[in-house]
Amino acid sequence: MTSKLVGIESSLAVSEAVKLANVDVIAAYPITPQTHIVESLAEMVANGDLDAEYIPVESEHSAMSACLGSSAVGARTFTSTASQGLILMHEVLLVAASLRLPIVMAVANRALSGPLNIWGDHSDAMITRDSGWIQIFVENGQQAFDQTLCAFRIAEHKDVLLPTIINIDGFHISHVIEPIYFLDQQTVNEFLPPYKHPYALDPDTPVTIGCFAGPNLYTESMKALDSALRESKKVILETWQKFGEITGRQYKPVEKYKTENADTILITMGSYSENAMMTIDKMQSEGKKVGLVRLRLWRPFPYEEIVEAISGVKNVIVLDRAISLGGPAPVCSEIRAALYATEKKPQIVSIVGGLGGRDISPADFITIVELGIEKIKSGKTEETIMFGVRE
């Protein structure tokens, strides 16, 4: 394998991965902060660097609909969106999963209206949680590049056949220029076999997809889809294992950072994990027993791994970058549920922060950990803390 270090904007690195994956169809609609990804792909197609169809549709709903069509005939299909665009796709997103169409989509995560806000948080991914898509979170441009390639292999595996989202924090990752290792075409070709959908629409062997299912079939379809999504974890693990062998970059559904000896663990997801790591380094150097757990795989939810990572510790502080209005914050809620049946349950505190692009600095993370520990001491762990809110 040859691997080249390039200084490049993360969005363009995602496009490079899509090009290396040699996609057949891209259908997309412009929306901030995703636009650079599809703009650069449009340019590659126009320049003849990528032999693909680029469909400039009239809305995100049409983008996902076009992706359904192209994926159903067996074309490797990619799109990218964010925020309002993702939620406008919703009707079709669920159909993509139920039709088992392995579309790959990069989502440059951004807040949802209203109020209108173009900056980053995880509201769009969270509201898409139950759509049947595999969802992976990344923390920097390198991971965005790597996971885009992995996503095609995972999604298109014959035992998976499920659409896959790579969540790339809007601006904090999408617009940052970083040194990123690219893979060469041959390595990618070996890692990513050509896509062949076993039930693609083909006039020689006609099939009907998307048909009606009454009460006698709907439950079974849902069970089948749910099982497929849960079982996809096996292929996800295999894919990351293989990718690690090739590149030396290891990915796991739940990644631990200096958790040995920690009695307090902070849990983060996405780009803020890097700030959190700096904080953990600092706090540990001051003798504090804190560690970090980063959640990479959001769907299917990695129950066993999260239990393994945190059961037995005293305090767990979960930072969500999305709010579930009127209910518990989404990531924390999953973690509480995962831990409920275990014997050595930690005390869990939910913190919501970083909404609509508000920064959380390494210094803020120290405050977050301190606030969390204080909350646990006060015994009021059922209350969610809104971090940094001006009241």
Place this chain on the structure above:
Amino acid sequence: MNNPPENDQLSIAKYLRQDRLPHIWCAACGIGPALNCFLRAIDKSGLNPDKMSVVSGIGCSGRVAGYVKLDSFHTTHGRAIPFATGLRLANPELKAVVFSGDGDLVAIGGNHLIHAARRNIDMTVICINNFNYGMTGGQVGPTAPYDVRTSTTPYGNFESAFNLPLLLFASGASYIARWTVVHLHQLENTIVEALLKPGFSFVEVISPCPAVYGRMNKEPDGLDSLKNYVKRSIIKNGADPRETEITQNGPIVVGKFVDIIRPTLQENLAKVAAKAKKPSTK
């Protein structure tokens, strides 16, 4: 735009939210002059500004709803017309003006545009047409003429564009006009007429986007586009909408194309409601 003097009642200052200025538009963008015409037209129309609401969608033109000191609603992408439909029907006293861009009104919201015209709902739509999605960096949209360059069609657009007056005519609009931002007097007077016209009125404003569309199509300065409009425009009131297609370098036919009387949605609704009304039992 420099902040206009606040006490100058003849100016448009009273219609602007001074605290929101300066605006975000690029130098030499056409949205400012078009907004200026609209605000002057409010005065000229004699309509009560307190009974006027401005609804915008998303995009550079969509910012208008935030800048005007009238009841205003900055909606989601493409949905300005349905929002305005709801407010117009629920509060018939309010005049509804939709001020938005081509990407918003014709692409993602295109379905609403044709249905509002078909219903002939009493509403005025001012559509800034700069042939691309300016705010997100100049991607191709359904108003981009064949072969123009955009950030997603770097070697030329391979699709053809909507001819908006024809689309609106076929859909049933009562009033259809088009001007460029060099035709400021005509544009202002047209907006006055459109505001006073019962039924669905549509004003297309051809407008430079020097920052992206212009830069990619040899008009990097707003002035280049204005000169180009002067050269290419042909004033032809009453032109057949089939002759108003805009191509990359061809003529831009401007004027008032359609001004007809057709029952409005509100009138028809009242008629049917009267038929359906049972005599009161009280």
